[in-house]
Amino acid sequence: MVVLNPSTEFKTAANASNAKLSTVNAAIINTDVTSVIGSGKNNFMMTNAKGKLEPTKITDTGGSVDVEDIDLVTYPTAGEAENKPQQLTVDRVAAKVRLFADANYTGNSIDVATVGWALNVTNKKYFPMSERSKTWMETPAAGGRGTCVSPYDIWKFGSYRRDPNFDGQKTSMTDIGVSPYTDNYEFYTQADATITGKWSDATAGPSTGPNASKIPALYCLENTQEEADNYQAYTTHVLLKATIAPTGLTLPNNGGVYNGTTNSDADVDDSGKIISGKDWIKVGSGYYSYGLLIKYIEAELVSKYKSDDSDNFPTSLTTTFNTYLTYLKGKSVAGVDAVALLTKDAFTTQYGSNDSEIEAGAKELADLFKQAGVSTHGADSYGSVSYYKGGDSYYTIMIKHDNDDNNTNNMLGEFGVVRNSVYDITINSIKNPGYPTIPPPDTDKKDEEEEAFLSIEININPWTWYTQGVDL
Known part of the structure; x- marks a missing residue:
């Protein structure tokens, strides 16, 4: 096993346990992701990429690949070793997520003033070196592609991984408020809604659009799960925060534009648009300022x-x-x-x-x-009524690892984030408001049953892998 830029937690665990791998794995808990990417995101911890101990001899037999574990070879002198280096590849331990948006993603009847985002439900634990696994789409018996799609999976072991929380979450971590869930996952609550530093600034960068620039990436530890655990409470996902302002508000009984000045409503401008940052209410499919809602109730009465x-x-x-x-x-x-x-x-x-x-x-x-x-x-919802405090609206975007195009749901490997992988999510449009409060991780909501508030496009970009010669 080769480790580059080991984190403090890893070094402490390894030294204390006499380098026994099972004990090291068990000891790495409550890990700050900064410890494996470096404070300047330039000191990534890296370990073997194969997912099993190396070195390996790979033979292409014409259409198939034979993988053979081989012994490490040592030499009596440094000179001899340098002339015959053994090749190993390494992965960054962390995964990387980026969010993009079309400059014209605002939908009908709403304006989007600002957008921020965060990674929600992230692992606190990681294996220094995780075992590779084939996704459903990489398994021939499933009728999928039947091939391992990562260009760097030269061993054909699979693009997915098994992290410390890979199985058993649904049966062992059903209460998100207490241990063991809180020992294993970081997650957002409504208390995080206004905390400085909790949200990536979507307006950063050279572009003048509200979210058209390439936003700086966020990093997290590997998070994968077996098919039975494809639920939002156990799957790392993007939490999007937008300031929504409904437009085109009209008076009841076809009374024309609801003019804020004429109607003495400080939350609405002269064009019938909620002023950005002001409260508003959604009842059913209708948008209202509180004053306008009272007028509609009056007309109904x-x-x-x-x-x-x-x-x-x-x-x-x-x-x-x-x-x-x-x-x-x-x-x-x-x-x-x-x-x-x-x-x-x-x-x-x-x-x-x-x-x-x-x-x-x-x-x-x-x-x-x-x-x-x-x-x-302020912000709350019940039934078909939602109160949007300051216009803040929240969306859950599940991250797809192996994008399935066969009309199947929640298969092994469809969701999750894998080390050394980049996940690019593009927001094509925001046509409807989301939740008025941060939705808690839901132990009963499957990853692919989320309401389709957003049109999104997700791509996976593998990072460049490093080849290193090691003298032993």
Whole structure:
């Protein structure tokens, strides 16, 4: 086994255990990825690339490859050894992820002001040298390509790897809040949403577009899993943070553009667009400022109480948002309470029955839905209602290792990040808002069942591998 630029953790474990590999592997825990890439990303720890102890004799027999382990050969003098070096290849221990975006990725009805990103659910453990494994698509019996696609897998052992958490996560780490999950994975929570340094600055670089430049890479330890563990809680993925501003807001009943100045709504500009960085609410497929939502509730209540069958009149928007208020009250959010809708008789008794009295009463009742506690509480979601604090929106992007084009889901090796590999993710468009809060790693959501909020293109670029002659 050859190690270049060994991390402090590795050296400590190796020295303390008399270099017994199984003990070294077990001792490397809670590793800071900086320790294996160097603080300046220029001191990468590297180990044997084969995935089994080398050296190896490789013979191409015409279409197939024979791999034979051979003994290390020593020589009595340094001069003889230098004349007959034995060739070994090494891998960087870390994996590398980069995020790109088309300059015109904004979708219909929304603007994207800023974008930041991070790697979520990353391993705290690594093997100094991991065993290679074939993915589903590299296994002939699966009806896939049946070949090992990495140009540097000269041994045809497979492009995937087995890391310390390769199997058993689904059965042994089902609670993300406690050990053993927290002993094995780093992950983001809502507390990380505004912490400086937690997000890669997507506006960095020479390009003037909001995210059109090649963003600096993020690094992580190898993270792979068996097919049964292809769940978001165990798979390293990209967490994307965007500031979304809905556009083209209109008044109810085809009343035209919702003009922020005319309607005294500080969250909306004159063109009917939420001002970047302001709060807004999504109910169903509709976007609203809080003030505009109250106007829609008011219009719905006017129609209800003018109806001949008022008590059976559908008030889907009002009822849906009232359910959200009930949810917040159940969380003991201060200053929030559900609104009791009146029957037609009770409404008429309190406000009157002619059109102007109904309109005035509906406005007064609708105003009860504008509660300060909702805004103070901020980002949250329940049912089809989402409150976007500051317009912040979060997306989960699963990273594909072996991109499968055979309409199969969650097969071995489809997801995960492998050492010495670069994963380039391109955001082609953002057409819809994501989650209003950082979604916790989900132990029940499979990697390929995520809602398709983004159109993405993922490519894998192998790093250049190093060949080293070693004198023994």
